[in-house]
Amino acid sequence: MLPFLDLIYLGAMMSANIMLQHPQEFTFPPQREAITAVKLHREWWRDEGKGKCYFTGVMVPFVRDWPQTVKHGGGNETVLPPEPDKTAGHAFLSTQKFCQGKPMEKIFRAGFIYRVKPEGQSAKQFPAYDMLAEKPENYPNWLAQVVSRVERVALTDPAAKEFMDVSVEQLEKAFPNRIKTREAAEAGAASRPASDSSPPVLVPPLTLAEPPQVKEVESHH
Numbered sequence: 001m002l003p004f005l006d007l008i009y010l011g012a013m014m015s016a017n018i019m020l021q022h023p024q025e026f027t028f029p030p031q032r033e034a035i036t037a038v039k040l041h042r043e044w045w046r047d048e049g050k051g052k053c054y055f056t057g058v059m060v061p062f063v064r065d066w067p068q069t070v071k072h073g074g075g076n077e078t079v080l081p082p083e084p085d086k087t088a089g090h091a092f093l094s095t096q097k098f099c100q101g102k103p104m105e106k107i108f109r110a111g112f113i114y115r116v117k118p119e120g121q122s123a124k125q126f127p128a129y130d131m132l133a134e135k136p137e138n139y140p141n142w143l144a145q146v147v148s149r150v151e152r153v154a155l156t157d158p159a160a161k162e163f164m165d166v167s168v169e170q171l172e173k174a175f176p177n178r179i180k181t182r183e184a185a186e187a188g189a190a191s192r193p194a195s196d197s198s199p200p201v202l203v204p205p206l207t208l209a210e211p212p213q214v215k216e217v218e219s220h221h
Contacts, residue, residue: 018042020055020092020111020128032061032087035150037159040094040128048099055109055128057094058163060149062112062142064088089114091146092128095167108132108170110143131174139174147171 020040029036036059041050068080091112097105111128131139154160164171172178 017127017129018109019125020094020109021050021125022059022092029061032063033149033153035060035153035157035160035163037163038092038094040092048097053097053099055094055107056096056098057092057109058150058160060091060093060146061087062089062091062146062149064141065145066141088142091140091142092126093146093150093163093167094128095163095170106170108167108174110140112140112142132170136174144175147175 020042022038022040038057038059040055040057041053042048042055044050046052063082063084063086064080065082065084067082069077070080071077089112091110094109095107097107099105108131109128110131111126113126131143150160150163154164
């Protein structure tokens with residue numbers, strides 16, 4: 001059986017697939033509300049491969065907060081409940097591409113790797129998909145979750161804040177509702193008196209216009 005996260009969205013997005021690699025070895029951070037800045041590249045033999053182009057972004061933990069249906073042989077199936085307290089893997093978000101002799105290109109590619117062990121090292125290559133070329137219903141279930149996590153972490157983490165600052169245009173294309181929620185939060189903050197010491201108003205978590213359907217996974221056991 002292929003791991004369930006592989007089958008969630010690979011089939012719908014193969015046309016926008018490229019393989020990205022991260023050259024450094026690192027272990028997963030123990031805390032979930034954290035990000036890691038990353039520099040990624042494609043295979044060296046590509047026209048935009050290693051040594052010619054690179055991609056910048058962040059690595060973000062995610063949890064499986066949706067139910068998962070696993071189909072077995074004979075028409076049997078099992079519904080796995082959400083596991084919101086368990087880190088399932090790490091997503092990679094890249095919103096900038098740099099190539100020699102060319103201006104920076106704004107992009108939005110996303111991929112993921114598994115968290116096999118709590119402190120295990122990651123795989124070094126993964127498929128990354130063009131979110132700006134996809135319909136919201138084809139987004140991976142974890143995408144809005146990890147973007148919201150980066151947004152929260154950006155309140156105290158300079159690397160997360162820098163990522164959000166350089167990714168505004170791409171994120172608002174992928175999540176049009178983010179424009180309204182961000183403007184509402186900023187308007188609320190601007191209207192507060194200077195003496196108000198209450199916590200700042202956060203932009204609400206990102207949501208899709210239509211919630212993603214529960215994906216089904218076939219088991220070959």
